[in-house]
Amino acid sequence: MVEGLPVRVVRGAHPSNPYAPPTGYQYAGLFLVTDWDTVTGQDGHKVVRFKLERVPEQAKLWTTEDPVPDPAFATSVVSRRIRDTALSRSIKLLYDHHCQICQTAIPGTGNRYYSEGAHVKPLGRPHLGADAMNNLLCLCPNHHTQLDIGGMVILDDFTVARPTSDQVIAELSFRKDHVLDVANVRYHRMQWTAA
Numbered sequence: 001m002v003e004g005l006p007v008r009v010v011r012g013a014h015p016s017n018p019y020a021p022p023t024g025y026q027y028a029g030l031f032l033v034t035d036w037d038t039v040t041g042q043d044g045h046k047v048v049r050f051k052l053e054r055v056p057e058q059a060k061l062w063t064t065e066d067p068v069p070d071p072a073f074a075t076s077v078v079s080r081r082i083r084d085t086a087l088s089r090s091i092k093l094l095y096d097h098h099c100q101i102c103q104t105a106i107p108g109t110g111n112r113y114y115s116e117g118a119h120v121k122p123l124g125r126p127h128l129g130a131d132a133m134n135n136l137l138c139l140c141p142n143h144h145t146q147l148d149i150g151g152m153v154i155l156d157d158f159t160v161a162r163p164t165s166d167q168v169i170a171e172l173s174f175r176k177d178h179v180l181d182v183a184n185v186r187y188h189r190m191q192w193t194a195a
């Protein structure tokens with residue numbers, strides 16, 4: 001939802017759901033995640049429920065009746081997909097897995113470390129940010145998440161601030177000749193500070 005990426009929906013057979021196939025499973029196409037809430041599931045656990053809206057201009061769905069739109073609710077365990085592009089691997093190497101905000105490099109086994117390549121202007125629709133070094137940061141998972149959910153914005157001088165107060169909370173550190181395109185930084189900021 002944060003990155004605007006569509007998800008593929010596969011429906012299983014269900015006797016009373018007009019969108020469900022009579023037997024087996026059926027591919028239902030690409031959907032955008034447009035909303036979410038939490039509800040209490042049958043076993044008493046809290047589950048996250050996502051609202052999915054079918055991306056237009058796809059092949060018509062098979063149904064037992066002629067349905068109107070195609071609302072779908074899905075419950076799921078949340079997993080955030082990290083796009084590991086070739087460039088995100090390069091940025092992690094350039095910073096030796098050190099977060100550009102907090103300098104943390106998370107140790108794994110042996111000499112391995114973990115970090116994430118974070119796109120400032122998101123790659124997915126509708127943003128269509130570039131997979132380019134001037135749109136990438138090497139971040140720890142916490143700061144990557146904080147960036148993606150709008151808990152921080154980057155100012156034109158590459159300091160990092162809370163979106164609501166402009167209170168500077170950190171300064172991005174850069175290595176070698178790595179630079180961010182200010183246009184990407186402004187795009188991200190507009191998403192989270194526009195009234």
Ligand SMILES: [Zn+2]
Nearest residue numbers: 099102140143
């Ligand atoms: Zn960090």
